[in-house]
Amino acid sequence: xxxxxxxxxxxxxxxxxxxxxxxxxxxxxxxxxxxxxxxxxxxxxxxxxxxxxxxxxxxxxxxxxxxxxxxxxxxxxxxxxxxxxxxxxxxxxxxxxxxxxxxxxxxxxxxxxxxxxxxxxxxxxxxxxxxxxxxxx
Amino acid sequence: xxxxxxxxxxxxxxxxxxxxxxxxxxxxxxxxxxxxxxxxxxxxxxxxxxxxxxxxxxxxxxxxxxxxxxxxxxxxxxxxxxxxxxxxxxxxxxxxxxxxxxxxxxxxxxxxxxxxxxxxxxxxxxxxxxxxxxxxxxxxxxxxxxxxxxxxxxxxxxxxxxxxxxxxxxxxxxxxxxxxxxxxxxxxxxxxxxxxxxxxxxxxxxxxxxxxxxxxxxxxxxxxxxxxxxxxxxxxxxxxxxxxxxxxxxxxxxxxxxxxxxxxxxxxxxxxxxxxxxxxxxxxxxxxxxxxxxxxxxxxxxxxxxxxxxxxxxxxxxxxxxxxxxxxxxxxxxxxxxxxxxxx
Numbered sequence: 001x002x003x004x005x006x007x008x009x010x011x012x013x014x015x016x017x018x019x020x021x022x023x024x025x026x027x028x029x030x031x032x033x034x035x036x037x038x039x040x041x042x043x044x045x046x047x048x049x050x051x052x053x054x055x056x057x058x059x060x061x062x063x064x065x066x067x068x069x070x071x072x073x074x075x076x077x078x079x080x081x082x083x084x085x086x087x088x089x090x091x092x093x094x095x096x097x098x099x100x101x102x103x104x105x106x107x108x109x110x111x112x113x114x115x116x117x118x119x120x121x122x123x124x125x126x127x128x129x130x131x132x133x134x135x136x137x
Numbered sequence: 138x139x140x141x142x143x144x145x146x147x148x149x150x151x152x153x154x155x156x157x158x159x160x161x162x163x164x165x166x167x168x169x170x171x172x173x174x175x176x177x178x179x180x181x182x183x184x185x186x187x188x189x190x191x192x193x194x195x196x197x198x199x200x201x202x203x204x205x206x207x208x209x210x211x212x213x214x215x216x217x218x219x220x221x222x223x224x225x226x227x228x229x230x231x232x233x234x235x236x237x238x239x240x241x242x243x244x245x246x247x248x249x250x251x252x253x254x255x256x257x258x259x260x261x262x263x264x265x266x267x268x269x270x271x272x273x274x275x276x277x278x279x280x281x282x283x284x285x286x287x288x289x290x291x292x293x294x295x296x297x298x299x300x301x302x303x304x305x306x307x308x309x310x311x312x313x314x315x316x317x318x319x320x321x322x323x324x325x326x327x328x329x330x331x332x333x334x335x336x337x338x339x340x341x342x343x344x345x346x347x348x349x350x351x352x353x354x355x356x357x358x359x360x361x362x363x364x365x366x367x368x369x370x371x372x373x374x375x376x377x378x379x380x381x382x383x384x385x386x387x388x389x390x391x392x393x394x395x396x397x398x399x400x401x402x403x404x405x406x407x408x409x410x411x412x413x414x415x416x417x418x419x420x421x422x423x424x425x426x427x428x429x430x431x432x433x434x435x436x437x438x439x440x441x442x443x444x445x446x447x448x449x450x451x452x453x454x455x456x457x458x459x460x461x462x463x464x465x466x467x468x469x470x471x472x473x474x475x476x477x478x479x480x481x
Contacts, residue, residue, distance in 0.1 A: 004167050005234065005259070030235035035259045040242035047248040051241060054255050056159040084156050 143174020190304030195292025265299030
């Protein structure tokens, strides 16, 4: 009777106070049958890594609109590695200039989403990243 | 680190490894074999933590209260800080099984403190305000050495009373304006309260809520009281008062404003008094036994279900269901047939 659920942490690091996008994504993942831990606004990378550890999530989704992604994302990745959670997949959403996308991916970010992304695509990518397949829940 | 059998990971939990603890909680929650193995290894180390349940209607401020209480135990006015774990349960969607677990939003004051461990759980279809595996998760946290474990239920209505079987001390959180005084005499959630909390006590109507709850308690525990009714003097007395040779616990009504950190010291004092009461009356041990018994019975029920499923083919199950759907067979007869595993 093992029941496996994909667990996702949706976090907003940094100082921008707009979490509409984060909530829309959280809701879409919920509707796709995932368990979504939502931490609210203005999280430090330390708070995010700690929550990821305590909640044993498969995926961390970072919503960043402030432009500080090149500082925040590497710090979150570093802390996750320090905690032994290098297997956790990182997704970044928000306002990310095109030229930064390959740099983020090189750091280990699984995917980057800008405005207009279909939530179905995010759901599909997360399933693929966690389960290695796209048709299982 | 990701893999590992239940026993070796249990050893890491006992050694204080936080990520091992987190993994064990996942194994338990998923009802994985590693989780059952780990729980077996951890069981001798359980039974030390004070388990405090927090329940009440959605939006009464349960998460904010737990946040403040946990902070209080981490920074007590006197004595050593206690290690605090929080298990926060939110509902799963009955349609997709997905869930939004948002209790951490109110608990940011606790971040960065390694003496605190917060775990969010989805109810995964269980209806009593907890999830089926919450008891196991609490056991693992108990073995990991947390002194206080707060268990926050799904925002509960009136009948989600499972928490009273799990916790030593149950806080029922109310807020002003949620119902009239008839709500206060209904059976169910108020009956399980060891401490009644009126949160948001700065809001209009707080006094009326406190009054209604206090009146309800007087009716439930009329140790001996004289009241005037239709101009007649009536003496009420109750057998409840004799229980525990005079040690009677009457749930106190505590007012708090969690977001302003008001009344938290009074609430902590009430929790401490309840613990003393439990220990002095032997109730602590009784509740421990009741909890273990109900956990054992739940496991037994599931084991019996598993065993039964092995003895019944999908074909028989489908045929019997078809007969029930067509109203050729009553459900009670279907049960009798399915229990035997063969068609008559």
